[in-house]
Structures are given as C-alpha cells and as structure tokens.
Amino acid sequence: MPLLPILAVTDNSLLYLIPLVVGVSLVHSASRYEMAHRILMRTLRTSFKIVGCMTLALVLLVVFQV
Amino acid sequence: MTDPRVNLKNPFIAAVLAYLIPGAGHWYQGRRFKAVIYFVCIVGLFSWGCSLGEAKAVHLRWDDEPRRGRNEERQRTIGFIAQAGIGGAALPAAAQFYRARGEDALFDQEQVPGKVLEKIDANFEGFARHVTLGAGKVEGRVTGTLVVGRFGTGSEFEGRLVGKMADGRDVDWQLVGSQNAQPISLEVGRRITGLDDVTPIRLSEQRPEPEFSGSRRRFFCQVAAGVENAGLIEGSIQRPLKDHFLAPLSDNAMKHLQGRLGKYYDLALVYTWIAGLLNVLAVWDALQGPAYGYGDETDEDETPPKAEGANAGPVAAPSATTAS
Numbered sequence: 001m002p003l004l005p006i007l008a009v010t011d012n013s014l015l016y017l018i019p020l021v022v023g024v025s026l027v028h029s030a031s032r033y034e035m036a037h038r039i040l041m042r043t044l045r046t047s048f049k050i051v052g053c054m055t056l057a058l059v060l061l062v063v064f065q066v
Numbered sequence: 067m068t069d070p071r072v073n074l075k076n077p078f079i080a081a082v083l084a085y086l087i088p089g090a091g092h093w094y095q096g097r098r099f100k101a102v103i104y105f106v107c108i109v110g111l112f113s114w115g116c117s118l119g120e121a122k123a124v125h126l127r128w129d130d131e132p133r134r135g136r137n138e139e140r141q142r143t144i145g146f147i148a149q150a151g152i153g154g155a156a157l158p159a160a161a162q163f164y165r166a167r168g169e170d171a172l173f174d175q176e177q178v179p180g181k182v183l184e185k186i187d188a189n190f191e192g193f194a195r196h197v198t199l200g201a202g203k204v205e206g207r208v209t210g211t212l213v214v215g216r217f218g219t220g221s222e223f224e225g226r227l228v229g230k231m232a233d234g235r236d237v238d239w240q241l242v243g244s245q246n247a248q249p250i251s252l253e254v255g256r257r258i259t260g261l262d263d264v265t266p267i268r269l270s271e272q273r274p275e276p277e278f279s280g281s282r283r284r285f286f287c288q289v290a291a292g293v294e295n296a297g298l299i300e301g302s303i304q305r306p307l308k309d310h311f312l313a314p315l316s317d318n319a320m321k322h323l324q325g326r327l328g329k330y331y332d333l334a335l336v337y338t339w340i341a342g343l344l345n346v347l348a349v350w351d352a353l354q355g356p357a358y359g360y361g362d363e364t365d366e367d368e369t370p371p372k373a374e375g376a377n378a379g380p381v382a383a384p385s386a387t388t389a390s
Contacts, residue, residue: 013329013333016333019110019111019114020111020336020337020340022107023107023108023110023111023340023341023344024340024344026103026107027103027104027107027108027344027347027348028344028347030100030103030104030348030351031347031348031350031351031356031357032356032357032358033356033358033359033360033361034069034071034072034097034100034355034356034359034360034361035360035361035362036099037361038361038362039099039100039103039361
C-alpha cells in the first residue's frame with residue numbers, strides 16, 4: 001500500500017526507462033562480444049539486472065521514506 | 067588482444083566513421099549485426115531525446131565571464147561533452163556556438179538597420195499599423211509571403227507582401243525602406259539572430275533581445291503607396307534551418323523552455339547524454355574489437371561445459387553456440 005502514492009505521482013515517467021535500459025544493455029553487450037547470440041543473451045541479463053537494481057532502490061526509498 | 071576472427075580492416079577509418087555516424091564504422095568492417103544495433107540504439111535514443119527537448123536540448127554555451135544579472139554565473143553546458151560523443155549529430159552545435167560568438171553575432175546584436183545581405187523569400191506573420199491605402203485605413207494581423215527583391219549593403223530595399231488580413235481581406239503591398247526616413251528600418255539581422263520562439267509577436271517600439279536559437283526573426287518596415295509612406299508592418303519571418311539548428315539558447319529562452327517542458331527537458335538531456343556516451347563504447351569497439359572476446363568463450367559466472375572424452379579440448383565451444 002505505501003507504494004501506491006509514489007507510483008501514482010510518477011505517472012508515466014517510468015515508461016521512459018524502458019528504451020533507455022534496452023538501449024544501454026544492447027550497446028554495452030555489443031561492445032563486449034561479437035556473437036549475436038551472446039550479445040542478445042547478455043542484453044537480457046543486463047536489462048534484468050538494471051531493472052532489478054532500480055526496483056530495489058525504489059523499494060528502499062519507500063520503506064525508509066526518504 | 068583482438069580476436070583474430072574479428073576483421074577490423076582499417077580500425078582508424080572505422081573509428082572515425084563510427085564517431086561520425088553510429089554504426090557506420092562497423093558496417094564498413096562488415097560487422098553488420100552490431101552496426102544495426104549501434105545505429106538503432108544510439109541514434110534512436112539521441113533522436114528521441116532531441117524530440118523531447120524540441121531539438122534544443124543539444125546546444126553549447128560556454129561563458130568566459132559571469133553573466134550580468136541576479137545570479138552572476140557562468141553558463142556552461144558541461145553535458146555537451148557527453149552529447150558530443152555522438153559525433154556528426156552534435157557537432158553542428160559546436161559550429162553554431164562559434165558563430166554566435168563571432169563577428170556575425172556582434173553585428174546582429176547591434177542590429178544595424180537597413181542592411182540586407184541575402185535575398186528574403188519567406189512567410190510573414192505579424193501586424194499592420196496605420197496602413198492607409200485608397201479610401202480607408204487598415205490595421206490588424208496579417209499573414210502572407212514576403213519577398214525582398216532588391217537588396218545589398220546599401221540602405222534601401224524594395225519588396226512585396228502578398229497575403230491576407232485576419233478579416234479575410236487580400237493584401238498586396240509594396241514595401242520600401244530607407245535609413246533616411248523615420249522611423250523606417252529593416253531589422254532582419256544578418257544571418258543568425260532570431261526571435262525567442264515563445265514570445266508572441268506584437269507591435270512594439272522596442273527591439274527584442276537577439277535569440278540565436280529562434281526559428282523566426284523580426285521584420286519591420288514601411289508600406290509604400292506611390293511615393294508616400296502608407297504605414298508600417300511588424301512581425302517575423304522564418305529563418306533558414308542552418309541558422310538556428312542546435313544554436314545556443316539565451317538565458318531567457320532557456321528559462322521559457324524549461325518552464326514549458328518541465329521534466330521532459332531533463333529527460334531529453336539524459337537521453338542525449340547517454341546516447342553520446344554509448345557511442346564512445348561503439349567507437350572503441352570499432353577501434354579495438356569486442357572487449358571480452360568473440361563470445362564463444364566460457365563466461366566467468368557460467369558453468370564450464372564438461373569435457374566429453376579424453377580428447378576434448380578445454381576451449382572447444384558448444385556446437386549450438388558456435389552455430390548461432
């Protein structure tokens with residue numbers, strides 16, 4: 001329940017994160033490897049890591065009411 | 067060390083191409099998949115950022131001295147260093163910065179009236195004031211096509227405005243200007259001075275502040291009826307794209323832009339910064355090849371494949387991986 005007000009005030013701003021995360025993950029992975037399969041798999045992993053870290057930060061902010 | 071399976075051709079040419087156009091260096095090297103990834107992601111992020119910021123988030127301001135005013139600060143767009151990483155798309159901002167500091171700008175700020183150094187053929191939006199033609203007087207908003215045919219470094223010019231008044235009346239007026247007549251002038255600046263895009267065009271005796279990033283510029287001259295001065299028109303005409311594209315913003319324009327766009331201006335900055343920084347990775351990849359290797363090596367946090375049989379080598383790649 002305490003999450004709801006924060007998510008409400010962010011309206012659709014979080015949607016702007018998606019292309020940023022995908023773009024950063026793709027380019028970063030492409031600069032690390034050459035094989036298409038490996039690039040795509042690493043992109044998935046990196047994307048989930050970034051989203052996970054940001055979700056964790058959001059939860060911590062809500063819990064500690066920063 | 068670069069994997070020998072990656073053909074970098076001439077890495078320096080590839081790096082320059084990759085800097086100027088994201089992905090172009092990799093396309094040149096034959097690494098088409100990565101070229102598409104780089105182009106779509108980097109140019110996509112940069113374009114979206116430009117779109118969010120109404121093409122004004124990318125610009126260079128670098129004051130040598132603190133500006134006069136309430137907050138005497140140097141205005142410096144440090145973030146342009148990141149944006150410049152995208153190369154060709156951001157470099158015009160640097161060129162516009164030097165134009166805005168150059169002689170053209172000084173000339174424009176003085177706004178010497180009566181000088182037109184290039185032919186004008188543009189849409190006009192503005193007002194007519196005290197225009198007396200035939201039996202009646204005409205006043206009000208007017209739009210149309212404005213052409214100044216005779217021009218030069220002298221003080222006189224001739225032109226024509228064809229358009230409509232706000233009430234639907236057709237307009238076909240001869241325009242004339244002379245520095246000797248009062249209060250006539252043709253204030254179109256030289257090339258790079260424009261108007262603040264957010265300030266409404268209005269009748270005014272005051273000269274507006276020059277705004278390099280404005281898409282329109284002021285036009286103010288007299289309407290002629292025979293040899294008599296019939297009245298005035300004041301408004302604005304469109305400027306060429308090359309004169310305002312990625313040009314530095316004034317304090318006033320920046321304040322209005324941030325006020326109007328709010329968080330979207332910040333998002334625009336973030337998108338363009340990140341796009342520029344990502345292109346640095348792409349340039350490095352074009353120069354040196356992939357950082358971690360070809361991609362069929364064992365990942366540090368993955369379980370290494372079990373060797374089958376005594377003759378299996380430690381670097382033998384899984385067939386499914388190499389096939390892809």
